[in-house]
Amino acid sequence: MPDKPRILIVDDDPIVAESLAEFLAREGYVTTTAGDGNEAMDLIGSTADTEGDTAGRSQAAPYAVVITDMNMPRSDGIELLKRLRKQSPSVVPIMITGFGKIESAVEAVKLGAADYLTKPVVDDELRIAVNKALNQHTLLHENQTLKAQLSERFGMGNIIGSDYRMQKVYDLVDAVAESKTTVLIGGGSGTGKSMVARAIHANSPRQSAPFITFSCGAIPETLLESELFGHVKGAFTGADHDKPGKCLAADGGTLFIDEINSATPSLQLKLLRVLQEKQFEPVGSTQTTTVDVRFILATNQPLEQLVRGGTFREDLYYRINVVHIQMPNLTDRVGDIPALANHFVEKYCKEAGKTITGIDEQAMNALQSYDWPGNVRELENAIERAVVLSRQPIISLDQLPETIQRFVRGETGHALSLSPDQSFAPSGGVHVPALEGGWHPTPLVDALVEPEKQIILAALEANDWNRQITASQLDINRTTLYKKIKQFGLDQAG
Ligand SMILES: Nc1ncnc2c1ncn2[C@@H]1O[C@H](COP(=O)(O)OP(=O)(O)OP(=O)(O)O)[C@@H](O)[C@H]1O
Numbered sequence: 001m002p003d004k005p006r007i008l009i010v011d012d013d014p015i016v017a018e019s020l021a022e023f024l025a026r027e028g029y030v031t032t033t034a035g036d037g038n039e040a041m042d043l044i045g046s047t048a049d050t051e052g053d054t055a056g057r058s059q060a061a062p063y064a065v066v067i068t069d070m071n072m073p074r075s076d077g078i079e080l081l082k083r084l085r086k087q088s089p090s091v092v093p094i095m096i097t098g099f100g101k102i103e104s105a106v107e108a109v110k111l112g113a114a115d116y117l118t119k120p121v122v123d124d125e126l127r128i129a130v131n132k133a134l135n136q137h138t139l140l141h142e143n144q145t146l147k148a149q150l151s152e153r154f155g156m157g158n159i160i161g162s163d164y165r166m167q168k169v170y171d172l173v174d175a176v177a178e179s180k181t182t183v184l185i186g187g188g189s190g191t192g193k194s195m196v197a198r199a200i201h202a203n204s205p206r207q208s209a210p211f212i213t214f215s216c217g218a219i220p221e222t223l224l225e226s227e228l229f230g231h232v233k234g235a236f237t238g239a240d241h242d243k244p245g246k247c248l249a250a251d252g253g254t255l256f257i258d259e260i261n262s263a264t265p266s267l268q269l270k271l272l273r274v275l276q277e278k279q280f281e282p283v284g285s286t287q288t289t290t291v292d293v294r295f296i297l298a299t300n301q302p303l304e305q306l307v308r309g310g311t312f313r314e315d316l317y318y319r320i321n322v323v324h325i326q327m328p329n330l331t332d333r334v335g336d337i338p339a340l341a342n343h344f345v346e347k348y349c350k351e352a353g354k355t356i357t358g359i360d361e362q363a364m365n366a367l368q369s370y371d372w373p374g375n376v377r378e379l380e381n382a383i384e385r386a387v388v389l390s391r392q393p394i395i396s397l398d399q400l401p402e403t404i405q406r407f408v409r410g411e412t413g414h415a416l417s418l419s420p421d422q423s424f425a426p427s428g429g430v431h432v433p434a435l436e437g438g439w440h441p442t443p444l445v446d447a448l449v450e451p452e453k454q455i456i457l458a459a460l461e462a463n464d465w466n467r468q469i470t471a472s473q474l475d476i477n478r479t480t481l482y483k484k485i486k487q488f489g490l491d492q493a494g
């Protein structure tokens, strides 16, 4: 913790902001002022939430407390609170409201404000509120430090992310590591499933025993059984000596069964028995082998769906779905992208012997807007490439892969497919088909489809198809925006 806590004061009236800043400076704090929520977030972003930044970059000390006015022209106090909660949860806000605005005060407290004060602000009240907020900040900070130490101790130091979905992953890993419980890790490609499987093993009492990976999708059916259970000499043509399989290799340790969703029916049956009884027979042998193995499984498709579709055994599903860890998509934790990107810059600079100090704003915005079908792996590859290509100390947009550049320019598969008679006038009001030629009885949900589509389209166009900005202007999350883009066919290639 810095000696003098830093406080950011946000008010569109510079006189109010300055007078609060002066008072707090006299009280011994380091103060900065901002004119609205956007400016405040920029300032907070530039000091980065170093506590959450596991890459451990050294930057200016982060703000401990933000005192914000409620009504501001561009980005108001409530908006700022929402963004703080999402992006910098350890910065504790205090809200200043106009007299008698009790509803907004309640909302502010719900959004994590330590306190709210009414204008004109009384010195004593401000003193008390700041003390309270600082105590809260210290607790949050200690909590994060403890978590960081814990993850260091438990070998999770390389897993980057402070989004609450990742905190949930860390908590689950902590909770299950000690035991022998079977764990199922779900998530899209490149979301970190294998990494988490390793972390569980590394945190378990089995850490010094082997961690063996068996991938159900990678091996031809005929070799699967031998690969998993081993075989004895003479079991089949070419089996000229005994060969232990992965189950035996993992004895005492962990067997990570990857891509369980692509296991064939016969493999599913075999796995069911090993999982249940920890017993198997090597191919060509009648002798049963018993092992002490901890199973971790990964799937990149929801198994419930496969069970419903009849391609995955229900009994196996129940056997493996004891503890389920779901890895979030990268686009669901956009706030983690800067920390991840910086982490990879550091990693690949070390490898390439280069000195790159960071990523410029335009490139970082692009990274935060792109839709990352390959999740963290794709981000890692993009940064590795940029580090190799970069001749400057800062990575810029033109060093990012062309797909990302095209995406942020709105060129990737998002050419509009409006037919010629579909007139579209962003500034000319919204066209409501259900009202054409008077009212025809129509369910409201159906009547709202076209206007909604046009509003989204107008917003996307106005923002050069930047989804991040569009979602934030529409006050919906990015996933919802993506779903709507898909639903309305706005992403169809022209
Ligand atoms: N939270 C994270 N912090 C740092 N690096 C990460 C994180 N998540 C993933 N990575 C990195 O991204 C790459 C992909 O991760 P990983 O192989 O664990 O994903 P996966 O979900 O197992 O992918 P697949 O579905 O292809 O098996 C790895 O290089 C990993 O180190």
Ligand SMILES: [Mg+2]
Pocket (backbone or CB within 6 Å): 193, 194, 195, 258, 298
């Ligand atoms: Mg994997």
